[in-house]
Amino acid sequence: MTEDPKIDFAAHWTIDPSVTFLNHGSFGATPKRVLHEQEEIRKRMERQPMQFFMRDLPGELDRARAEFAEFVGADPANLVFVPNTTTGVNSVLRSLALEAGDEILVTSHGYPACNNAVDFVCERAGAKSVVADIPFPISSPDEVVEAILAKVGDNTRLALIDHVTSATALILPIEKIVDELQARGVDVLVDGAHAPGMLELDLESLGATYYTGNCHKWLCAPKGAAFLWVDPSKRTEVRPAVISHGAGAPPEERFHYEFDWTGTHDFSPYLCVPTTIKFLRSLMPGGWPAIYERNHKLALQARDLLCDTLDIDPPAPDEMLGPMASVPLPDAPYDKLPPNQFTDPLGERLARGGFEVRMAAFPELPKRILRVSCALYNRLEQYEALCEALPKALDGQELVEEGELPVY
Structure with a gap:
């Protein structure tokens, strides 16, 4: 995928620049305009x-x-x-x-x-x-x-x-x-x-x-x-x-x-x-079809990075993916639901390290999956950074020192 590095799509959103936000699929994000x-x-x-x-x-x-x-x-x-x-x-x-x-x-x-x-x-x-x-x-x-x-x-x-x-x-x-x-x-x-x-x-x-x-x-x-x-x-x-x-x-x-x-x-x-509809169409030559293609290609790249990190095969054919991809994780080290149905210890560990992803128990614990989304404001290097941090988080380690934890 070739993309002009001078284009800063993220500038059109209010996403916190200190957060690697890879979970557009849960709640979306609305442009400033x-x-x-x-x-x-x-x-x-x-x-x-x-x-x-x-x-x-x-x-x-x-x-x-x-x-x-x-x-x-x-x-x-x-x-x-x-x-x-x-x-x-x-x-x-x-x-x-x-x-x-x-x-x-x-x-x-x-x-x-x-x-x-x-x-x-x-x-x-x-x-x-x-x-x-x-x-x-x-x-x-x-x-x-x-x-x-x-x-x-x-x-x-x-x-x-x-x-x-x-x-x-x-x-x-x-x-x-x-x-x-x-x-x-x-x-x-x-x-x-x-x-x-x-x-x-x-x-x-x-x-x-x-x-x-x-x-x-x-x-x-x-x-x-x-x-x-x-x-x-x-x-x-x-x-x-x-x-x-x-x-x-x-x-x-x-x-x-x-x-x-x-x-x-x-x-x-x-x-x-x-x-x-009009604003997003204006952001890329080719309009919405170009947006669909760009985000789909980024999702395939992100999926492949995650699969390499986890040493697993792609869990679904390319044609069954859009701008999101999920991968199965090693079984969770617990056999009951976490206190909050919307949180997962691994997901929270990643969030404390500045990464927002979607975690889900699927089909049920201890099985679970990790999902990433690929919106216009996302870049390939964000998924590379996630994959660099993921093994440490899976091992139960914090990604930042206690004094460095972000305050929200």
Whole structure:
């Protein structure tokens, strides 16, 4: 990969320069230009709330929706903004008229929060959650399709499938999965939390029943921006997780009315999405396709460095990776969860040494994996530095002396 060393993409973000931040995938990071836009929107909101909420907001939401819909290949009529993918998943699941004996299919790589939502709705209805066990390491996308189809039965009502898995960072063959499941009469809810800004999307041609994803991750919008796309045949059936004024609208007109207003909150993340799309596109000749390619190549380089350090083979084919990569680590030296489900002793040791990565118990302790993300502001030498520090951290050693520990 050749890249002009004079280009300092990091200058467009507020990332702490003392931290080697290799975990964009967890929460994203918003460029300064977009944060400025958000602040201006918030000033307008506070300067004249009635003008903003009652007169300006409906039209501005429509314009933002139309520009974002074009970016993801969607009809704006089928798309609404939601605060995060978990809300989108919950909105669909809570709208299902499940009956006792129905089954919802998930995978072993599914995002825990969303799989929890499946368990919740199934328990209330007397339905059942069925797990398709996808291997990791994995040698072919076909293994994913085979594992999912093997769990489809006569009672399978819905499949919740990740487009890009969170912990293992795999791009699943979603087009093939959707085709096979729809041919068997199974509706598909795609958890595309990572996909916008990572992959080129064409939601109208994908064929899924529902698709939800975040704008605050790889699209780099402010936190609190996500979307839900619903097939036109299901629009009257899907209701937001919060019922508010829009519930009084006629069913055929209710989709936007309900989701656009679930109560007073900060709408600035939604309104910043078009600015984010345009700004990131402007950073590289070739626009978004060039960004996808650049970050994917960097992820492959980072993955190879980690594999060399750990003396392991690549755990997944190159074509199943985007701008993230996960590698299995040696078994953890403990057999129970750490006190906080979001922390890991190794990850915390790395963080104290200035490295932010994603650690996960997978499939369960003592097995665990390490995931790195490759955003525009990242550089190859950051992963080289991580690999230099990793053996020491794995050995239980601190990366800095006690007096040198950073203060946050």
